[in-house]
Amino acid sequence: MGVNETIGKVIAAFPQTRLVAFADLAASMILVSQGKDDFTQEALDRLVLQARASFDDPLFSLSVEAFGEPHSAVVMETDGIRVFLRSETEPADALCCICDHSIDLAAFLARIRETLDQISSGG
């Protein structure tokens, strides 16, 4: 199954998802994206920079000190939620998602973790 198809299944399963994108954090580049809304290239570029900034200091250092290296980040604002997930085996691989507040975040995280593992392992 291709990355596009894998991501499409996530969006189909969670209607509150506006965008799911597979990114290379090292290159700061969105490689594949799908969503209900249209996102400009500038918006996608901004999203991957926000993902990198989420896993950055100083909160990253505090997290490492408190419990170890974080692989999940959630950014909540007034207009929605962004979820960033890094692969535990391929640190540059990440999923960047934009969702509505009403999403079942626990179920969504479990699903995109599985999806990211599948993509990173080439499955």
Add this chain to the structure above:
Amino acid sequence: MNKAIIPIMARLQALQTASQIGLGGARTVAQVSDRQPLAALLREVNETVLGRTLAFTSGAGPQLTLEVAGRRVLRLVAAEGVANAEACLNAHVLEDANKDDLIQILQAATPRGFDLRVISQPIGRDGDEVSVGLPVALLADLLLIDLDTLPGTDEPAEEEPSAPVEAEVAVSGAALQRFALQIGPSLMAWLIVGGEDDGTFAGPEEMVSHLGGFLDTEGEGLSGQLDRVSSTPGGTVSLVLGASLQDGHSTLCARHAGGLLLGLLEGDTARLLPRAWALALAKG
């Protein structure tokens, strides 16, 4: 439209119950796009003359069951997903001393951006208590809600030109503390520096002290990191980092109105965060 007709139209629209019917016969009285679900709740109470139990459910999760008669709220029968409801739940009949608590409960139960549904059932007893309870007109006055305004026009559009700004307006200065309290015991230790809740904290002294020391040295850096992850530099935002966010520990940093909240979470926090955030941002 003639201005004199507006209150009549408002009443007629509030009485028009043929809106969306959901599971269990619930009526949707406020849509996701409605600016003030709380106004819709108050209008339902205002249109209830005979004794009725009104069970409201917000799409965000909170549920309230009120006994209502004669355009008054007699009792708070049940409250789920709403903090600090005990005093009102324990009151045999709501009275003036309960009005501030009840207003906070109503606000927390009707966050913006979520639909509101109601199920109405007979109250199961005589209406001889209509002379007590809290008049909905009083609650509406205190909340600056005009019950005679047409539904969906509760606030002038020019005050809120776009959705993100609308939500920003709804946040009060105590939002950070409300966020922490809504998360509950999963937030093991937390501290707020700056803003209206400056100095508020909870949790083991050693952990809070460590968070305070971190904010002392890294406060500016944290604010800069929040700027880089948010859509609006300096705006209201929350960042949570975790190994998985479904178990183990996570760190939480949130900013609103000049205040910075830093905390340490434990357990399955993903389940709690969106609702706690939405409730904290609801107008307080």
